[in-house]
Amino acid sequence: MKKLINSAETVLADALRGVAAAHPELTVDHENRLVISNAPREGRVALISGGGSGHEPLHSGFVGAGMLDAACAGEVFTSPTPDQMLAAAQAVNAGAGVLFIVKNYTGDVLNFEMAAELASEEGIASESVIVADDVAVKDSTWTAGRRGVGTTVLVEKIAGAAAAEGKSLAEVAAVAQRVADSGRSMGVALTSCTVPAVGHPSFDLPDDEMEMGVGIHGEPGRTRVPFAPARDIARELVDAITSDLDFSDAPVVALLTGLGGTPLIELYVIYADIADALAERGITVARSLVGDYVTSLDMAGCSLTLLRADEELLRLWDAPVNTSALRWGY
């Protein structure tokens, strides 16, 4: 295993030191493993997300004005604890309550539930939205129901804009839920990832095969199939997503994320084929993002997310955001 790390045990602590060094506009609470925005909150609803590390820039890269107020970092591929989430709520609650944005993995869901109870005992109102957008499989290694992947970024952005407008906790939660309900994703792995503490690839994938519908922790997908040209992969991802939800009569936000080991030139190659496949199906992409947004350590591959949007969601999407991984209007 060759990684730019000091030891498997210190990856998260070291990465958080790096975030702190690179981003003076953020506060890193090293004890609680929180990344907190320094932007003023002024009585607005505060947004908190988090999850296992190894998916950067998710979530710490989305902390800042117009998006998350805090991110809770678990160890690599391990849920953060309720205590961390409570500490985050205490740090960022500005009197209007907090929204927890949760990817649908059993540990995350249970711990955020417990955090909501603990917060309630401290007088902090909260709502939660669970993102379960991965159409690949119904249940998975660490998930009852669908896994949560790329739609999480869209929930964080759009709900963040709603919070910035001063909407109430119920209103922000409703917008977040609407985004979560309207996003669908599927990914493909060309290689496994290697968890530092394990030291060898999480799964075996022969040189001539790929894993369609892989999870962002290397969970099995739908099928293991022969490796194929980008246009075939694009078509399969688009078919899987658009057969699950109708995207043809609404403006669509498309997010294509690399999984960590795939360079940008390849993402643009397959995005061209994705755009063609969408156009063939009469689907109009209103906004798009291509790059590394939800990764899986060093896994090669990509994941496509489509959001069935409307004018209101697009307006919130376009609102100013000032984070390290997503920035416009600032």
Place this chain on the structure above:
Amino acid sequence: MKKLINSAETVLADALRGVAAAHPELTVDHENRLVISNAPREGRVALISGGGSGHEPLHSGFVGAGMLDAACAGEVFTSPTPDQMLAAAQAVNAGAGVLFIVKNYTGDVLNFEMAAELASEEGIASESVIVADDVAVKDSTWTAGRRGVGTTVLVEKIAGAAAAEGKSLAEVAAVAQRVADSGRSMGVALTSCTVPAVGHPSFDLPDDEMEMGVGIHGEPGRTRVPFAPARDIARELVDAITSDLDFSDAPVVALLTGLGGTPLIELYVIYADIADALAERGITVARSLVGDYVTSLDMAGCSLTLLRADEELLRLWDAPVNTSALRWGY
């Protein structure tokens, strides 16, 4: 070779289709393989860069208001032609002349020289700045003198801000030259990259070794050494750069780029150690960027760039920029 491509022959054309699909704010000239900003130029000096593909987001990701007006894309690791560069100059010259920003590789330098002559014959004034910032080796596989790497991004950003202010061609070129003269870089490879048209890794690198001072096309570095913890690599990169130029008495811009196959979590881990090494040497980081900015296809590793700045360069660095890979103030 597993890549998200359709064929080795169509990688560049397909990637440019993807750029066009993802970025309606850019114009892609597919025939000339140019990416051109749609932002108004209004009589300002126009900035043009380019080079072999495989280093994305360099250069197309830096096209937009406040940075490049056009990028010329060569085939993977192959210089663009003088005709492409001339077409770019014709497309973006707004009467104030063009600045060519050239990484120091022999093909790029010769072709940009010829383009400047061709442009002159067409009545387009131009200046050129050559970036040769890689301290690793004196001459290299495709380079007489030092190779050009990460400082190129800083030249494009800072000269772009000078052009946006309406400075003259001579003034913009002088600022660009000052940045080129004040930046130093060095990289490290943990793995080789694989050029699509070749189909196998460009060089062999054993599992327990790394290439210190690697070039962004896989050119040999200074030394092949046993693989080491991030803090040792950080110290070696910082030592190599700071022993070449004194950074201790000026504000520094630090750019840590991944090389394409290394995920963000690892970049933050080593950036923490880089920040420590800089602090130990009394060097003050005024601005920093951590992410994928100058890549080498799917190579795992990173490259550090330090710029010896001053108040004027920092002011131009902070000026608004609106590109897909670097955006603030918009």
